[in-house]
Amino acid sequence: MIPRVFTCVLISLATICDVSSELFRQSLDGQWRLWNSNRTLSLPARVPGCVHSALIQRRFIQDPYFRFNDLAYQWISLDNWTYVTTFAVSDRLRSAQKVLLILDGVDTAALVWLNGVLVGHADNMFRQYVFPVRELLKEEEEENVLRVDLLSPVLYANNRRKAHSAYRVPPECPPDVQKGQCHVNFIRKEQSSFSWDWGPSFPTMGLWKGVRLEAFDAVRLVRFSAVPLRNASLSQWTVRVELLVEALRPARVKVTLAIPELFSQLTVPSRFLPGTTRHVFTLHVNTSSQVRLWWPSGLGERPSYRLLVTASSQDGLPLLDTESKVYFRTVDLVQEPVADSPGLSFYFRVNGQPVFLKGSNWIPAHAFQDQVTPDALKNLLQSAVDANMNALRVWGGGVYEQDVFYSMCDEMGLMVWQDFMFACATYPTDDDFINTVREEVIQQVWRLKSHPSVIVWSANNENEAALAGDWFHIPPSQRPTYLKDYVTLYVDNIRAIVKEEDPSRPFLVSSPTNGAKSEREGYVAADPYDPHYGDTHFYSYLHDCWHWPTFPRTRFASEYGFQSWPSFSTLQPVSVPEDWSYGSSFSLHRQHHPDGNEQMLQQAAIHFHLPNSTDPLRRFKDTLYLTQVMQAQCVKTQTDFYRRSRSEIIDGKGHTMGALYWQLNDVWQAPSWSSIEFGGKWKMLHYFAQDFFADVLPVSFEDSDMLLIYAVSDLSGDIKVRAVVSVYTWSDQDPVCTLKSQLLPVPGGSAVPVFKQPVAALLAGCGHCTRLTCLLSFWLEDGGGRRQGPANHHFLCSLKDAQGLRRPNITAKVQEFSEGLLVQLHSSAIAPFVWLDAGSLPGRFSSNGFLMLSRDRPVVFLPGRPTSVAELATSLTITSLSDVYWP
Numbered sequence: 001m002i003p004r005v006f007t008c009v010l011i012s013l014a015t016i017c018d019v020s021s022e023l024f025r026q027s028l029d030g031q032w033r034l035w036n037s038n039r040t041l042s043l044p045a046r047v048p049g050c051v052h053s054a055l056i057q058r059r060f061i062q063d064p065y066f067r068f069n070d071l072a073y074q075w076i077s078l079d080n081w082t083y084v085t086t087f088a089v090s091d092r093l094r095s096a097q098k099v100l101l102i103l104d105g106v107d108t109a110a111l112v113w114l115n116g117v118l119v120g121h122a123d124n125m126f127r128q129y130v131f132p133v134r135e136l137l138k139e140e141e142e143e144n145v146l147r148v149d150l151l152s153p154v155l156y157a158n159n160r161r162k163a164h165s166a167y168r169v170p171p172e173c174p175p176d177v178q179k180g181q182c183h184v185n186f187i188r189k190e191q192s193s194f195s196w197d198w199g200p201s202f203p204t205m206g207l208w209k210g211v212r213l214e215a216f217d218a219v220r221l222v223r224f225s226a227v228p229l230r231n232a233s234l235s236q237w238t239v240r241v242e243l244l245v246e247a248l249r250p251a252r253v254k255v256t257l258a259i260p261e262l263f264s265q266l267t268v269p270s271r272f273l274p275g276t277t278r279h280v281f282t283l284h285v286n287t288s289s290q291v292r293l294w295w296p297s298g299l300g301e302r303p304s305y306r307l308l309v310t311a312s313s314q315d316g317l318p319l320l321d322t323e324s325k326v327y328f329r330t331v332d333l334v335q336e337p338v339a340d341s342p343g344l345s346f347y348f349r350v351n352g353q354p355v356f357l358k359g360s361n362w363i364p365a366h367a368f369q370d371q372v373t374p375d376a377l378k379n380l381l382q383s384a385v386d387a388n389m390n391a392l393r394v395w396g397g398g399v400y401e402q403d404v405f406y407s408m409c410d411e412m413g414l415m416v417w418q419d420f421m422f423a424c425a426t427y428p429t430d431d432d433f434i435n436t437v438r439e440e441v442i443q444q445v446w447r448l449k450s451h452p453s454v455i456v457w458s459a460n461n462e463n464e465a466a467l468a469g470d471w472f473h474i475p476p477s478q479r480p481t482y483l484k485d486y487v488t489l490y491v492d493n494i495r496a497i498v499k500e501e502d503p504s505r506p507f508l509v510s511s512p513t514n515g516a517k518s519e520r521e522g523y524v525a526a527d528p529y530d531p532h533y534g535d536t537h538f539y540s541y542l543h544d545c546w547h548w549p550t551f552p553r554t555r556f557a558s559e560y561g562f563q564s565w566p567s568f569s570t571l572q573p574v575s576v577p578e579d580w581s582y583g584s585s586f587s588l589h590r591q592h593h594p595d596g597n598e599q600m601l602q603q604a605a606i607h608f609h610l611p612n613s614t615d616p617l618r619r620f621k622d623t624l625y626l627t628q629v630m631q632a633q634c635v636k637t638q639t640d641f642y643r644r645s646r647s648e649i650i651d652g653k654g655h656t657m658g659a660l661y662w663q664l665n666d667v668w669q670a671p672s673w674s675s676i677e678f679g680g681k682w683k684m685l686h687y688f689a690q691d692f693f694a695d696v697l698p699v700s701f702e703d704s705d706m707l708l709i710y711a712v713s714d715l716s717g718d719i720k721v722r723a724v725v726s727v728y729t730w731s732d733q734d735p736v737c738t739l740k741s742q743l744l745p746v747p748g749g750s751a752v753p754v755f756k757q758p759v760a761a762l763l764a765g766c767g768h769c770t771r772l773t774c775l776l777s778f779w780l781e782d783g784g785g786r787r788q789g790p791a792n793h794h795f796l797c798s799l800k801d802a803q804g805l806r807r808p809n810i811t812a813k814v815q816e817f818s819e820g821l822l823v824q825l826h827s828s829a830i831a832p833f834v835w836l837d838a839g840s841l842p843g844r845f846s847s848n849g850f851l852m853l854s855r856d857r858p859v860v861f862l863p864g865r866p867t868s869v870a871e872l873a874t875s876l877t878i879t880s881l882s883d884v885y886w887p
Contacts, residue, residue, distance in 0.1 A: 028211040032085040049370045050206030051081050065668050066574045070200040077203035081150045086143040096215035097248050099134035105209025108189040109151040124188035124436045153203040160186035169426050170472035178592045185425040191397040197593040198672035202367040219319045220246040223446045226307050227504045228328045237285040247272040258308045262289040293351050294327035294452045296390040297413030327452035333506035335516045340649045343532025346555035347657030356657050358693040359391035360664035364398040374404050379680045380665050381408050388693035391415040393660050396461035397423030400444050409453035416453045422460035429485045441497045449502040457498050457507045459490040464510035465528045512537045531653050541599040544606050545634035548641045548701050553653035557642050561662035561673040564631035565624040569839045570677045574669050580620045590670040604630040607798040613887040622884045629833045632684040635661050639692045640699040644710040644751045684849035696789035698780045709755035711746045718747050721780040721788050723755035727766040729773050731804030737766040771796040772803045793851045807882045814873040821861040821872050827852050831880040839875040
């Protein structure tokens with residue numbers, strides 16, 4: 001008889017303890033051997049890990065991100081690779097009634113062998129694989145050999161495409177500018193790993209998550225979830241607890257669920273049948289207990305409760321002991337008729353309160369997932385919160401993120417729009433593909449549905465739009481086949497599974513979509529971009545981005561943005577001096593968006609003079625800076641438009657309730673739409689986001705030469721504010737005049753006009769101001785004169801036409817400060833887009849990229865590591881727009 005000792009392993013939200021000794025779980029992580037198909041390369045390799053990472057660690061290859069190495073190292077993904085490890089097991093483990101080999105993540109197509117016997121195959125990066133192996137294990141003193149043969153993902157995808165001969169499944173290949181691989185839609189792995197318009201082609205291979213043995217004699221807890229549900233009619237909370245249990249023999253059990261803090265407990269009899277069975281229990285929360293709710297960032301706190309789940313046999317023998325965090329919140333996607341509009345609303349309601357989603361889109365944080373650390377995730381997510389975001393969309397061309405990602409979002413109050421991993425393509429619907437997708441979806445929904453941060457599922461990215469817009473030039477006679485495949489994959493399978501597995505949150509078939517209207521049209525609308533319905537993706541690179549009528553007055557903007565280049569300090573480690581020009585081979589190679597480099601300069605040239613320094617390096621750095629200025633100002637203008645449109649219906653359009661710009665983060669050092677560079681450095685856009693996503697914000701625009709200022713409030717309660725407008729000439733740091741509006745009420749969760757005046761009248765009342773000589777700064781203040789939210793600015797002309805703008809000669813003095821290092825700035829003139837750059841020093845500034853109107857301004861540097869005054873003073877550079885005009 002094997003003695004029963006409780007052993008606990010942390011799995012996602014739950015600490016799972018089953019009846020087993022410590023030896024009943026044996027990790028096989030650590031050092032393995034790795035070789036290629038002809039064994040010309042053989043090396044130690046860590047698991048979890050990937051082939052590229054192993055080759056880097058053993059110095060078989062350089063940094064794959066260096067210069068053109070993404071092309072130089074294509075051979076890696078074109079070869080087959082083998083991982084091998086040896087291990088011994090104790091008699092106690094081997095003598096257990098059942099022993100399982102569990103691989104939490106295989107990337108991607110593989111054959112798994114134990115002691116020379118094929119135990120199974122893998123074909124999906126997003127699934128866990130479990131194989132029974134008890135009969136294959138050797139005696140205690142003998143070594144077991146576990147081998148995983150990984151097939152080239154490029155060749156595997158190509159072979160799957162060849163086998164699908166009935167009709168093509170486009171796109172066949174990415175655009176040439178992406179320098180990628182073909183047929184990624186035939187393999188269930190990170191779609192962007194074959195290349196994207198912001199990232200390189202590194203089709204990875206490896207064991208990217210843990211490998212272990214699990215052994216048991218009676219019962220194994222396979223999966224566990226706990227989802228709170230609110231019965232509004234009864235004003236009562238329940239917790240739906242699901243246990244997926246594998247039992248070796250029938251057992252009558254007693255299951256107890258308890259939330260001690262809420263004085264809530266349930267004990268029920270149940271029966272574990274042989275095999276794997278699902279058990280669903282409902283714990284009714286004591287109605288006399290006050291349940292504290294989980295709120296998104298900015299709206300409240302996020303308390304959690306301990307849920308205890310135990311199961312014991314009839315004679316009192318403990319079988320399972322599980323503990324989990326539980327957060328209470330409700331979420332609804334409201335699609336209902338809108339007054340004065342032909343369409344439907346589209347907004348999220350959390351705990352009964354409409355919430356404007358402010359945030360961005362998340363892409364994979366690294367081309368090699370094993371190199372994404374919890375610290376890197378925390379830095380990116382905290383950066384989102386610090387920029388006043390409350391939501392992120394996990395985009396469908398990447399990966400379902402690590403458990404710690406969602407746990408951090410739970411704690412930080414970041415709502416997650418979760419795509420399933422299908423993007424910008426059609427997909428096969430043969431039985432093998434559908435079956436592996438079904439298991440993928442089941443596993444991921446089980447894994448993530450206990451997280452309150454996940455507020456919506458979306459089956460794919462832009463695939464409805466691709467069919468509706470005929471992106472792939474499908475002949476009309478074949479169109480019904482592709483529409484049928486679309487419904488088969490996303491509706492009949494993914495949607496059906498999600499509806500069954502998770503009744504607690506809404507589901508969308510695609511993004512962008514018309515939502516309920518798309519469903520009525522057979523799930524592919526005639527125009528998925530109709531602003532009267534659903535969400536919208538919108539990009540326009542050559543139209544003037546300061547001209548707000550360019551933007552769609554949509555219900556929800558889930559993608560929009562502009563490109564910029566990262567800082568020189570980010571590019572420098574992966575380049576050499578000959579690369580440091582805008583027209584270099586390196587600059588062209590790094591740009592994966594067609595005409596992207598030219599589009600950035602064309603957009604910048606609308607309002608700014610382009611850099612003209614005779615020093616090539618200075619001109620390159622100035623160009624990098626100007627692309628960030630352009631991006632920040634463009635995204636700011638568009639976001640301001642969406643935020644002020646939340647309370648208005650104009651020509652049937654409006655009530656915008658979400659602004660998620662593309663994109664938050666980068667996967668490598670290259671031009672992209674991101675606001676945070678690879679490595680974590682904030683671009684100017686991210687500093688701007690701190691202001692344009694503030695809970696209270698003044699925004700301005702002109703309509704037929706009328707200046708309007710709106711007060712936008714995401715607060716729960718009402719406020720009273722007035723607009724304060726200061727008029728400056730470009731040549732003087734003292735305002736010409738200051739105007740104030742009346743004190744006006746601003747209801748919570750609204751945007752209302754608080755200032756309106758013809759521009760001509762405003763300027764005429766302020767001395768000799770003209771559009772070319774003057775600019776506006778404005779803010780909100782309450783009845784006591786206290787400023788509410790950040791200040792904002794309004795340019796009356798393109799800055800290339802501004803008269804009186806001169807070089808500010810900004811100086812800086814660095815000194816110790818309680819919260820970091822204080823940088824005291826002094827300027828001799830008004831300076832737009834003042835940019836402080838600490839070079840390669842990790843950290844960020846309290847504000848940056850700002851319009852400096854005053855002669856003196858303090859800025860705090862928050863270092864990412866211990867940094868001295870001298871170190872920052874040596875590394876610090878300061879650039880303003882005037883410095884680019886007059887280098």
